[in-house]
Amino acid sequence: MVNVKLDGVEVEVEPGTTVLEAAKKAGIEIPHLCTLKDLYNGASCRLCLVKTTRGKLVPACAYQVYRDEEFTVNSLELKRIRKVNFELLLSFHKIECWKCERKGDCLLASLSQELGVEGIPVCSQCPLPPEECLLTKGILCLGMITSSGCDAECITSGGQCWGCRGPITRRDVLERAFKRYEELGFNIDDVLFRAEIFWNSVPAFEKLKKVAAEVRGGKK
């Protein structure tokens, strides 16, 4: 048995255990995406990076412990690297949560909450299945252009989203969202009028209005 020290928490594990397993045993959570026990252990996503005492960053999912070792799991530096890393991954993801099967059960969405990355709409947490979406029933909901993180409380209790968590800033997501509004027969002016209630003085709202104008203009 070897002693592993993770951020000062000591835990005793079998030699050959990965840092990720040791952390689970110690009750410490390390964000991770790609590792699947017995299936894939390629250390591709690099979200589970931890720091050794020699200052090297190693992936917790693939690094096996054979002797007493100490790791830093959470520090400002690691958080920043994980965050940029996750933003890189998200930048290539086509975010269309309102159409997605996995909403409510999405690893990306929950990780984005954990790492503080913005840009995923409220739809990712919506409890309603796609076919029962409020928008398909003609009820104006701002979920598609609002940052997630509220657990979609309003929708869970039967209401619609009013956008209190602020607008999404990613351009391609906004474009798709406004197109979806138009598809469903909403007037973009109505959407913006509703959005102004919370976002009137938010700088990102100006950008959002520009995108909306472009989507509308492109149709003409």
Place this chain on the structure above:
Amino acid sequence: MSWTLLDKCCEKCTHSLDNPCPDYIECRVNGPLCHSDKKCKELRKKRLEEIQYGAVGAKIKIPLSSCTLASGAENIYEAVKDYVEKNGLKISISISGCFGLDFLDPWIEFTSKGMPTAIYANVKPKDIPRLIKEYFEEHDVSSAYVLKNKTGKAKGEDKVPLLDELDVWKKQYRWVSRNCGIVNPESLEEYIATGGYRGLSRSLKMSPEQVIDEILKSGLRGRGGAGFPTGIKWRITREQKVTPKYVVANADEGDPGAFMNRLLAESDPFRIIEGLTIAGYAIGANQGYIFVRAEKPLMASRLQKAVEEARKYGLLGKNILGSGFDFDIEVILSAGAFVCGEETALLAAIEGRRAWPRQRPPYPAQKGLWGKPTAINNVETLAHVATIMAEGAEAFASVGTEKTKGTKMFCVTGSVKRPGVYEVPVGTSIRYLVEELAGGAVEGSAIKAVQIGGPSGGCIPASKLDLPLDYETLQSAGAIMGSGGIVVINDKNCMVDVAKFFLTFTSAESCGKCFPCRVGLKILWDILDKITRGQGTEEDLVVLRHVANTVKYASLCALGGTAPNPVLSTLRYFMDEYEAHIKDKTCPAKVCKALITYTINEDKCIACGQCAANCPVNAISKQESGKYSIDVDKCIRCGTCYVVCPVGAVEKHSRGRRRSGGEMKW
């Protein structure tokens, strides 16, 4: 075929492939050792002379390696052969490798008994009859570029310098490249005649531990880039209890602007094979692999031929030199990706899988090829091993720095007068290499920066040229040693564009396994592209630095770990150029197309009309004054007019054109 050094001299020689003699190698040159016979000694002496001057006393040597072939050495070989056969001359023709002095290419060497050995540079096939006549009939060497020795018997000897007096030759420390350009790379006999295989012969008489100790004592560090001590790597591999073990020579050299491994393997392949055999003996492996880049076919075929030749004479195979040590080598062509040079990806490629790197530890020394302990060494390291074992560790450790001993081959390319491969002791300053050996910047330009370590190295500004070339100093300056490629960048290059160029390469070569490298490099490229198009913002610089640092620290393998170096080092040393692109929307070096304009200076214009005739978009027209002018709206800034103008009337300006509204036009 006549008697060669590799054959038995007389019946008394007991050497045979089934019962090899331990002193076989020493006996070839200094022999015979087991019996004394004047005739046998004479036989060897005569053969050595034949190797030097050819069987008929006159010899023409033509270098056939990739660099000389590219400049037309094959035509010269044909021309020489034709001429000699047609005129029935008694001259033997042989081939050799390359000196590494690429500005001489294609060169040709004439030797004859009693005459000085002459080297002619930049030869053309039509010169051949004249040169042969001059040298072999008129005994005139006045048109030679350099002589190897002087005899006082040939005409014009005084005017031609000696090779040993040339700056590019005497200022080098040729240790591992000593045979390059001198011996025939396809002849085992010539390699042994110049002292080859003595290292193996000596190693086999020592215990493997003693060999490792000798390498440790020499302080040899891996020449592939990371600089891990070779002796320690071997010791770890030897200490593993799992068998069988393997040794691998990494000849997958993919950096643009680096070709020292190719030069070594094409000019002196037996040295690499000898080094690999010693490595196999030291760690206890019976099988070795040479992993060669498939894009360098001559290098692969030379190594393959050398392996077959060594096998034929019992220097590979069972019971090598009567020591009871079995070893064989297989030459493997790489899968052709830059990432194959990464050791774990290389192993995957040998195993027949996709060349993806994997997380280390476990290191290949613990779990490598097919899960067995494997020592992976660069070919230059292995050539060093062979030389160290022949000459002793002290001779090797006499040069170099405190932490890194010995010499290193560097490729100097780019904007220099004498590009080529130069071998100097580690710790030599960059200035020595670039200015004294390579001759400094080409006429009409100044050195702005040097890119060290290939596409994943860093740009070091001209003000830091006095830095010594060793692993630690380069790392702290933001570059890496890499394989030793040095690209000299002159003041006509834009550093943002240079960084973008290197990222184009690394982002295309990223294997895609981990996404900091896959996505991060793409995003870095996008931002640099945006800046060179003049659309960059100051925010972009912050993002650039954040993403570059993340890619550097979070990537899985060394490719991603070093790929952002060009960006980080240019940000560190050439921030003013980034700021000029972003704030002033100008390109100080006048390279980025979106940020420059071409105009015609009417005072200089001679109205010849060449610019208008060559313009691909018809943007140039004749004015009322008879002179020409460029319509900036139509101009695509291809630069054709700038090149064709005979009087230099076309001028470049480091500022994009502004529309009347003040908005930039791209």
